[in-house]
Amino acid sequence: MNRRQQPSFGFGAVALVLAASGLASSDPSIATPGLAAAAEIGSRITIDATSIVLAAGPYVVAGTLAAALLARLARRAGVIAAFVTVVAPGCDCSMNGFAAALRGCRIPVAGAALTWGSVCNPFALAATAAVLGHHLLTARIAGGLVAAAGVALAWSLCPSDAPASHAHPCAAQAISLRDHLESALRLLLPAACGASLALVVAPRGELHSPIVAAIAGALLSPCSSADPILAKLVARSPHAQAAFIIAAQCLDLRQLSLLRRHFGAARMLLACVAGAAGCAAAAALA
Amino acid sequence: MRTFSFAALLAGVALAAAATGASRVLVAAPALVVAAFGCATLVIALMPKRARACTLASACAGLAFGSALPRSLPIERVVTQAPGGRRAGDLFALLERLDQQPQAVVGRSVAVSGVWTPARADQDASVSRLVMACCAADALDVGFDVAPRGPIHIEAGTEICVSGILSARVQSGELRYRIEQATVERARSASRCTSR
Numbered sequence: 001m002n003r004r005q006q007p008s009f010g011f012g013a014v015a016l017v018l019a020a021s022g023l024a025s026s027d028p029s030i031a032t033p034g035l036a037a038a039a040e041i042g043s044r045i046t047i048d049a050t051s052i053v054l055a056a057g058p059y060v061v062a063g064t065l066a067a068a069l070l071a072r073l074a075r076r077a078g079v080i081a082a083f084v085t086v087v088a089p090g091c092d093c094s095m096n097g098f099a100a101a102l103r104g105c106r107i108p109v110a111g112a113a114l115t116w117g118s119v120c121n122p123f124a125l126a127a128t129a130a131v132l133g134h135h136l137l138t139a140r141i142a143g144g145l146v147a148a149a150g151v152a153l154a155w156s157l158c159p160s161d162a163p164a165s166h167a168h169p170c171a172a173q174a175i176s177l178r179d180h181l182e183s184a185l186r187l188l189l190p191a192a193c194g195a196s197l198a199l200v201v202a203p204r205g206e207l208h209s210p211i212v213a214a215i216a217g218a219l220l221s222p223c224s225s226a227d228p229i230l231a232k233l234v235a236r237s238p239h240a241q242a243a244f245i246i247a248a249q250c251l252d253l254r255q256l257s258l259l260r261r262h263f264g265a266a267r268m269l270l271a272c273v274a275g276a277a278g279c280a281a282a283a284a285l286a
Numbered sequence: 287m288r289t290f291s292f293a294a295l296l297a298g299v300a301l302a303a304a305a306t307g308a309s310r311v312l313v314a315a316p317a318l319v320v321a322a323f324g325c326a327t328l329v330i331a332l333m334p335k336r337a338r339a340c341t342l343a344s345a346c347a348g349l350a351f352g353s354a355l356p357r358s359l360p361i362e363r364v365v366t367q368a369p370g371g372r373r374a375g376d377l378f379a380l381l382e383r384l385d386q387q388p389q390a391v392v393g394r395s396v397a398v399s400g401v402w403t404p405a406r407a408d409q410d411a412s413v414s415r416l417v418m419a420c421c422a423a424d425a426l427d428v429g430f431d432v433a434p435r436g437p438i439h440i441e442a443g444t445e446i447c448v449s450g451i452l453s454a455r456v457q458s459g460e461l462r463y464r465i466e467q468a469t470v471e472r473a474r475s476a477s478r479c480t481s482r
Contacts, residue, residue, distance in 0.1 A: 049423075053296060055420050182292055182293050
């Protein structure tokens, strides 16, 4: 049977959970100054990472269930999945569960659908219009279009060296719903930890340059429904705000780890270039 | 084969966070949604008959971790900019007015309600409200710096009313708004304060 084996790391995981529990509930006032500062940083990272995974969890489950349902109901599930990815009013977190449903369609189409769905899903567009106004909404749509078209073009020129998850559709069906959900949720954890670390160690202050704003957006990796509010609060100029929201969805840790897992490192790097082009287009238009 | 289930662990964390009230400070979604997510994930994790004991052990570890999560988070840095969108409350209304017509508000007498944070060595006292779009990681405290008239003996996290004169200043390259000569008192209700 073509089932992927789950790694067994029970003792390590239990030790990690106990350590994280200690950090989450630690009281810095009872330790020495150095230890107190380290405990405070560890506590903050643990709490932020937990909150990211908890907030994304319902969307991941919804995406996983939708992908499983689509795979059962539709013969041409890949094409329908690409359409659903583009128009679904879900957060980009659901892409982690839904990406597997895109196995049936052509790789450039899958890449474009994932990019557009992350940047310009209806939730994100509505939040951008409400918080940042229609000018930034136009910039977001333009940036999303450039990034999605760039991914499709770059991936269509890339030689077909798809990783196992995309090359063997039969293998996908052998994976149970439980394993599918496991891998989608586990994918969130490193990205959530990376974003939390960036939140704690990054210098605070207002962002003026679009390049710095784009780097901040990529590191902070907020949800597409939350990035307009963060952009308004941390970036001053419309150019920086536009670069922040596009990078937060195209160049962020969660999106890149998703692309690497399903499409390989080479295509992830090409998607980075397309995402950077989307940032530049949005910043120029804002 | 013994397998550790991350899904079951997360289900335990979600159920414990919803039960203890920690989910209110961690995520914007209601506790009911977090609990439903925990239940659905646990059911899916328990679907295969193999290694159910390990799955349950993972869920218990999640419950232990979730029970240790904090029910309140300290206010670290207050942003004095309007967050946009429609939000109820006098503090957000004043920030919106500042965003649109700063010259009509700066230098005038204002009054806002919010959560009190005392001054620290590197930071002014502040009155703020939490803006959370998704989770604690993207949450920001939005409000005003406060320069009280005299010493204030109100503990952090208390709902207060602040009234005083609004001023604007640039601090470390950032435009910040501060309520000067401020009178700070405990709010009788968490609704609105009136300007003197």
